[in-house]
Amino acid sequence: MRGLLQSGGMAASLRAGFGARRAPAAPGLGLGLLLALSAAGAAGAPACDKPVYLTFDTGSQSQAELIADTLRRHHVKATFFLANEKTVRGDHSLDAAWAPFWRALAADGHAFGSHTYDHVYWQKDMAGGGMRVKPQFGAAAGQSQAWDARRYCDEIRRVDRRFQELAGRPLDPVWRAPGGKVSPNTLAAAKACGYAHVGWAQAGFSGDELSSAAWPNALLLEKSLRELRGGDIFMAHMGIWSRRDPWAPANLEPLIAGLKQRGFCFATLREHPDYQIQIKR
Template identity: 65%
Template sequence: MVFSLPIVPATSKHRPYIVAALAALILPVQISATAAAAANHSVACKGTIYLTFDTGSQSQAELIATTLRRHQIKATFFLANEKTVRDDYSLDPSWAPYWKTLANEGHAFGSHTFDHVYVIGDLPDGRIEVRPQFGADAGKKLAWTPQQYCSELRRVNQRFLQLTGKQLDPYWRAPGGKLTPNLLKAGEACGYRHVAWAPAGFSGDELSSEKFSNAVLLKRALDHLRDGDIFMAHLGIWSRKQAWAPENLEPLIAGLEQKSFCFATLREHPSYLSATPVK
């Protein structure tokens, strides 16, 4: 489009009129371009994938944060106080800058139990048999009441508040994804909604790299992820020899974007819109 303006002397007397004329012509074009871009984005987004990351060895924590930042993607993180490759723990004060930056960028956060507590099973008296992976009772079988399990979930919120000045979102994820009826009720009574993942959303980053190569895991995800699916990976896994994130995260995101998928936190997921903030 070509605009023609009357030729007038560029004197101080005429300059305001020239500026006004230019603004009158250019501003509508700018608004139309912005509206068109927004419309194109809306049309281009044919589905939403919800990326979630659990704590772990934290060996890939910085890479994952940088990759999400580069793609301007918001994800949901589930936090436990796990041993890291820096010889500290993921909810130590040394990790405050990392969590604070992610929180300020608009990511969402849930509880993964403070000591990464695995459930063993429900007991006849209503208690829950568990085994913490970390902390003072690491490796021990314990019988917890629902209230004790609630306290364990809330420990993460208390520490996160200390580290970032912000509360967790009202979500939690059981270590290993294993649930029992009593465990699910304990979380709900405590104000936390449990979040699993879609079958296609299992990254496989915990599996043996000899049996499940990164190429196989990537293809499976790209072939089978669908609109609304929750995807799960870790910020680092001790046992896998061929780390998943450095080789797979970038092509996973790029491949999903090529399929016109968008990304969002669980705050936008239809199943969790009614969840109320943790108090």
């Protein structure tokens, strides 16, 4: 898999890459024409050999409906990684109020994985296969805890069980660690209960977690269109609390249109060569 990252440090990587950035290239086609070409080619387009795998992690959910509508309008399938995170509605993303949203996404043909139920950050591995972790949400939010492999596996599976209650179907057997931070023990624990970890390509980091003053949307879009390659996994969130100018409203539609104009297509991780065999079992 090209450039797949299985750990944190992405913000530092981007800062290094942007440090020597060049001025954004002037696009050869205007956004209106790109969108028209994208819409015109959406129906009945032949399979291509340059897939990009869009993935979205839950977050504040401030852009959830916009993301779903944009993907639907452009006939693009993506993969969503779910945790029970606090949302801008004042609830949590796996509360019953979100069931219609998740059911609609499932009906649209998207894929789904676990992001750990309480958005649990790995801190360090321990002897015997255990690990020290810190949940961001739930009853133990903010507390550093020692878990064994079975407890970590159950945390991944909690999302699967809840998603079946909300959407009427199980997750696909993939997961993504919060922050992308994994270790030998967390990977082994997840693999033992049937889940493969999914990171992202270095070029596939949207930058939506970074300061919009330092990393404006136009710069992030230009970088993605310039650097993404066929087979890359792209990662963004369904809303970030700290970013003043949210990424998705400005960038998702022109990213899709621009990549299509360059001959790329989109697929879920069910079609990814590293995951499709496990998912289809």
